[in-house]
Amino acid sequence: MYRPQPREASAIGCRCAYARYNRSSQTRSNRPMNASSTIDWFPLWLSLRVASLATVFVLTAGTFLAYVLSHKTFRGKNLLDALITLPLVLPPTVLGYYLLVLAGRVSPLGRLYEAVFGQPLVFTWQAAVVAACLHSAPIYIKAARAVLEAVDYRYEWAAHSLGASEWRTFWRVTLPLALRGLSSLATLSFARSLGDFGVTIMVAGNIPGRTQTLSVAIFDAVESGNGRLARVLVLVISAVALALLWSANLVTRAPRGSAA
Amino acid sequence: MNRIEARLVKRLPAAQDSPAFELNVHLEAQPGITALFGPSGSGKTLTLNCIAGFMRPDKGRILVDDQIYFDAAAGVHVPPQQRRCGYIFQDHALFPHMTVRDNLRFAASVAGSKGRGLNQHRRLNELLETFELSDLAGRKPEQLSGGQKQRAALARILVTEPRILLLDEPTRGLDARLRESFYAVLRKTRDRLQVPILLVTHDLEECFELADSVCVMERGAFLQCGLRDSVFHKPASLEIARWLGIYNVAPAEIEALDPGRNTSRLRMLGYEIDGPYLPGHLLGDRGYFCVRQSEVTVSAPDNGKSHNQLVLNVVDRNPCPRGIHIAFEHDFAAVVSEAEYQPLRGHERLKLHIPARAVYFIAK
Numbered sequence: 001m002y003r004p005q006p007r008e009a010s011a012i013g014c015r016c017a018y019a020r021y022n023r024s025s026q027t028r029s030n031r032p033m034n035a036s037s038t039i040d041w042f043p044l045w046l047s048l049r050v051a052s053l054a055t056v057f058v059l060t061a062g063t064f065l066a067y068v069l070s071h072k073t074f075r076g077k078n079l080l081d082a083l084i085t086l087p088l089v090l091p092p093t094v095l096g097y098y099l100l101v102l103a104g105r106v107s108p109l110g111r112l113y114e115a116v117f118g119q120p121l122v123f124t125w126q127a128a129v130v131a132a133c134l135h136s137a138p139i140y141i142k143a144a145r146a147v148l149e150a151v152d153y154r155y156e157w158a159a160h161s162l163g164a165s166e167w168r169t170f171w172r173v174t175l176p177l178a179l180r181g182l183s184s185l186a187t188l189s190f191a192r193s194l195g196d197f198g199v200t201i202m203v204a205g206n207i208p209g210r211t212q213t214l215s216v217a218i219f220d221a222v223e224s225g226n227g228r229l230a231r232v233l234v235l236v237i238s239a240v241a242l243a244l245l246w247s248a249n250l251v252t253r254a255p256r257g258s259a260a
Numbered sequence: 261m262n263r264i265e266a267r268l269v270k271r272l273p274a275a276q277d278s279p280a281f282e283l284n285v286h287l288e289a290q291p292g293i294t295a296l297f298g299p300s301g302s303g304k305t306l307t308l309n310c311i312a313g314f315m316r317p318d319k320g321r322i323l324v325d326d327q328i329y330f331d332a333a334a335g336v337h338v339p340p341q342q343r344r345c346g347y348i349f350q351d352h353a354l355f356p357h358m359t360v361r362d363n364l365r366f367a368a369s370v371a372g373s374k375g376r377g378l379n380q381h382r383r384l385n386e387l388l389e390t391f392e393l394s395d396l397a398g399r400k401p402e403q404l405s406g407g408q409k410q411r412a413a414l415a416r417i418l419v420t421e422p423r424i425l426l427l428d429e430p431t432r433g434l435d436a437r438l439r440e441s442f443y444a445v446l447r448k449t450r451d452r453l454q455v456p457i458l459l460v461t462h463d464l465e466e467c468f469e470l471a472d473s474v475c476v477m478e479r480g481a482f483l484q485c486g487l488r489d490s491v492f493h494k495p496a497s498l499e500i501a502r503w504l505g506i507y508n509v510a511p512a513e514i515e516a517l518d519p520g521r522n523t524s525r526l527r528m529l530g531y532e533i534d535g536p537y538l539p540g541h542l543l544g545d546r547g548y549f550c551v552r553q554s555e556v557t558v559s560a561p562d563n564g565k566s567h568n569q570l571v572l573n574v575v576d577r578n579p580c581p582r583g584i585h586i587a588f589e590h591d592f593a594a595v596v597s598e599a600e601y602q603p604l605r606g607h608e609r610l611k612l613h614i615p616a617r618a619v620y621f622i623a624k
Contacts, residue, residue: 157314158353160340162420164370172366176357 039232042209043217046125047237050213051193054132058140058189063182066144067170088138092198095134099203103130123205128213131199136192140185147181148174180251187248191241262325262423264289264456268310269319283307283317283480289424289456293446295467295488296460298477299503304460307477308426311458312347313340324423324456346422348430352413354401360412361397364388367419384419391415391445407438411445418449425449425457431466443469464504468492476500493552498622501550508556508592512549512621514541526621529590531570535619547623555618556594558586560603561611568614574607586610 069081087095103110105120113121121127151174159169175182197215204211206220214237221230266287274280283303287294296304309315311322313329316337322330329338354363364384388394391411401409410430417425430446431439447470450457461467467474467488474492475485483503484496495501501509515532516525522537528549541547561571572588579585583597586604594612596604604610 152353154349154351154353155355157312157340158347158349158355159366159370160314161312161343161345161347162367162370162416163341163344164366165341168370173355177355 039229040208040217043212043214043233044236046128046212047194047214050125050128050132051190053129054136054193055186055190057129057133058137058193059182059186062137062140062189063144066141066148067174069141070145070148084141085138087134092196093202096131096199096202099127099130099134099199103127103203122203123207123211125204125211128196128200128204128211131203132193132196134199135196136189139192140189143185143188144178144182147178147185150181151177184248184252187244187251191244191248194237194240262291262455264311264322264324264424264458266307266311266322267320268307268317268322270306270310270315270317272306281306281480283310285475285477285480285482287458287475287482287485289458289473291450291454291456292472293450293457293459293470294473294475295471296458296475296477297462297464297467297471299462302477303480304462304477305428306480308347308428308458308460311424312345312426313338313343344420344423346417346420346425348410348413348417348425348427350429350432352401352409354404354409354412354416356401359398359400360393360404361388363401363412363416364419367416370420387415387418405438406434407441410434410438410442414445414449418453422453422455424455425453427457427459429460429462431461431463439466446470464506476503478503494620495550495622498548501548501622506552506554507550508553508594510549510590510592512547514538514543514545514547514621517541517543523616524621526619529570532567533614533619534567534616535621536617538621541621541623545623547621550620550622551614551618553593553595555615556592557613558594558596558600558604559611559613560607561609568616568619569611570614571609571611573609588612 065080065084069077069084100122101107103113103121105111105114105122110121117126121130155173155177156169159173160166164172195215196213197219200211200213201216201219204213206212206216208217208220212220214233218230218233218237221227221233264287266285268283268285268287270283272278272281272283278301281301281303283306285303285307287307296307298304306315310317311329317330317332319332320330321328321332324343328334328336329343330336354360355366358366361384364387365380368380368384385394388397391414393408393412393415396404396408396412401412404412427446431442434442443466446457459466459470471488473486474488476483476491478499483500484491491500492504492506495504495507498509501507510528512526512528512533514524515527516523517538518524519537519539524535524538524541526533526535526549533549572590572592574586575589576587577584578587580595582595584601585593585595587593588610592612
């Protein structure tokens with residue numbers, strides 16, 4: 001089967017053709033959803049996997065960045081904050097473009113990735129993880145910063161004055177006190193990772209069975225006139241999102257009668 | 261023997277809800293309790309925070325027992341983790357997610373000084389017992405009363421064997437009984453530790469009860485520092501005397517000075533008041549007559565007129581914990597017991613007796 005290799009054209013230029021090609025050839029011929037009543041659940045599982053991985057990355061790196069932003073003063077802090085917020089306001093296509101340029105197969109970063117993992121990043125499901133991270137990280141970091149700032153500094157000062165290092169204070173005092181807020185943010189972050197569309201389709205493409213996430217599959221189903229599939233997937237993702245938000249609220253709300 | 265010597269200059273720029281502020285103090289503290297005494301916003305807590313290392317002064321130097329904690333000129337700033345300052349915060353700052361024992365264990369594990377395992381366990385138990393916390397060791401801070409929290413905070417600090425103790429209004433929000441018991445605990449701690457203890461307070465009674473030395477602070481500067489009695493019995497300025505709120509103050513002029521008999525005479529509000537000799541002052545010097553309210557005795561007026569007595573109109577009388585507080589014209593005041601008050605009841609004018617030894621003069 002012919003697969004246009006990004007290296008052949010420019011890494012970016014062939015995207016549309018690529019997506020359309022896959023959709024017309026694979027979706028319709030290999031996976032006959034119109035005809036049968038079976039629904040391909042692959043996009044749901046892929047989305048869950050992508051979102052879980054993205055949440056793990058965002059939680060680790062994002063919490064670190066949020067801590068740095070909330071507890072440190074340094075030159076360029078405002079710039080860093082602006083850079084972190086940027087993905088929130090830029091169009092997904094722009095973000096996708098940046099990612100393709102930065103992590104494409106001809107870029108140094110892309111080559112490094114390929115050398116380490118033995119396969120390119122772009123147009124794989126791993127690229128969808130990167131896209132989901134970009135989608136959820138800015139909101140997580142901003143909110144986590146607020147949560148960490150809300151931890152009473154006197155507890156941290158008390159730990160310092162008792163001789164506890166900053167690292168130990170973070171693990172034993174700051175993090176436990178912020179845990180409730182951060183875990184509800186983690187849920188939100190997971191829900192948001194589920195929903196990325198623009199960047200995902202730019203960098204991971206729309207390869208059914210390989211990179212087609214739930215939101216992309218819905219777009220695909222609507223465009224190809226598969227109304228039933230679209231409806232099912234829309235209901236599924238709505239239910240999942242609702243369940244997540246509901247549980248996030250349960251986590252945030254203090255148990256009755258607690259003094260906190 | 262530990263001692264603190266600190267010269268601190270710290271400027272805070274004007275913020276939305278506060279004007280610009282400058283702290284500029286030179287503090288020396290020996291083992292024992294030194295009270296930083298002043299109104300809110302005078303820079304007491306800021307001073308503590310600079311010494312503990314939470315804030316970096318703009319200029320100055322902090323020495324504790326010849327170890328440099330901070331030196332602006334040399335660029336030294338020892339982080340708070342290495343200063344071994346025991347700091348008690350206003351609300352105690354016990355970690356709310358840990359039990360009392362875990363709070364102590366946290367301190368013990370980072371201090372790491374007195375061994376591990378059984379040794380540590382024994383030491384924690386000792387401290388819990390000393391501070392009457394053994395039965396409460398498994399409780400979270402939110403399940404403790406104010407006094408218990410305070411004892412727990414003090415116990416947690418003592419685990420680390422601090423070189424100095426810093427207490428930021430530790431008895432705020434406690435009732436009189438709990439205060440007394442905390443004072444007792446703190447005195448015991450002072451005798452046991454033999455380290456400098458800085459106590460931030462704006463409570464005059466607390467100063468009297470606890471402090472060995474007092475630094476009176478206002479607007480970021482020390483107005484007067486010294487042993488407690490020298491500060492309270494000999495305020496250096498009219499401002500301090502007024503501010504302490506325990507003095508009757510009136511403008512006066514020196515009328516006579518007799519070094520031979522160790523006496524002086526002041527003219528004040530048209531009365532002549534005898535007092536002790538005033539070294540360093542000259543005849544005709546103008547200034548202020550001061551006498552502590554607690555030194556003044558009050559009686560019903562009679563026709564006799566003699567030295568060191570003045571008759572003043574009563575403005576107000578109010579019950580207070582120690583009896584009746586009588587306010588006179590010229591902002592004079594006196595406190596009499598209920599028994600002393602009975603014969604004075606109903607008089608519009610009363611006679612005030614001022615003992616000569618208690619007369620104090622502040623030059624203009």
